[in-house]
Amino acid sequence: MATPTMDRVEEGSAASTHLLTVTFRIRRFNPEVSDEAWWQDFQLEIDPKERVLDGLHKIKWDVDGTLTFRRSCAHGVCGSDAMRINGKNRLACKTLIKDIVSLDKSGNVSKPITIEAIKGMTVLKDLVVDMDPFFQAYRDVMPFLVAKGNEPTRERYQSAEDRARFDDTTKCILCAACTSSCPVFWNDGQYFGPAAIVNAHRFIFDSRDDAGEQRLEILNDRDGVWRCRTTFNCTDACPRGIEVTKAIQEVKRALITRRF
Structure with missing residues (x-):
């Protein structure tokens, strides 16, 4: 040709x-x-x-x-x-x-x-490619702020230190570069994948959020964070420079210690 x-x-x-x-x-x-x-x-x-x-x-x-x-x-x-x-x-x-x-x-x-x-x-x-399964995993981890109690009369203040705790994972642009570089995801499409876990991390460690335990239980599932094999493919692939593997390990640690 x-x-x-x-x-x-x-x-x-x-x-x-x-x-x-x-x-x-x-x-x-x-x-x-x-x-x-x-x-x-x-x-x-x-x-x-x-x-x-x-x-x-x-x-x-x-x-x-x-x-x-x-x-x-x-x-x-x-x-x-x-x-x-x-x-x-x-x-x-x-x-x-x-x-x-x-x-x-x-x-x-x-x-x-x-x-x-x-x-x-x-x-x-x-x-x-068909991005629907990717975005479904994103939706499944509840990527939004959940604040209980009465509606506040002013904005919820947060210290610079608390904001810095999850600053890295706010950079995600949902390009799927990390998830589609993961060999576990290649072999098992049911795995939540790095991007979904990164976006769960962003709210789990947000001091204003009250649904951290719920998200951790979602990721404690057999298709959650424990499927990660720490190959660092996701971190290498991220065009935003997010330390994806580190974020996944922090979620694992939070599941074990229940401290976040």
Whole structure:
């Protein structure tokens, strides 16, 4: 099969001197066409300071409009464009071409950039996966403040120290990069997964919340925190730098000591 090529810069122009010729090798899947996935190469000229998402946009807009992927804010906040890039879970909008290409001695790109859907979830089309089970696990851990007693007459104050206790886990953007990097989740889709546990941690250790015990009992289930094997894949995959494995261990400790 011929490789689609896109060259938007005229040969010999000054602007072309800093561009790289890069092959995007994308794992495609379209249930309306075939039950089997396949790899397709797209070659394009791109500035190494651009992002993988920019390359995907160029392919979809100028070469093959059937290419399907999710993206929204394009600034690393929405988390919708998580995918496997060169075998690692990343956000396409935060991954620069220059950081992932391999160059030969002549300064030419020697290997393609491989892109595929995140693992452990049903692929619906191309790079889009079914996120419903992921968000169901998130909902199951009660990711909201539960405060008992009378309605307060003013805001609930919290010290800086109490806020710092769960600050790290407030950074989660629900991209599923951590959960879909977990080998336990790959083999057992019933496991809550790192992202759900991180979001439970955020409220378990919130001094204003009164449902910590309830969340701990949810995570004490056979599909909860005890399934974690501490491989640190989740921490390595998190695009927000959350210490995911540490958060899971803190929830385990809270289950044993009932102190949180």
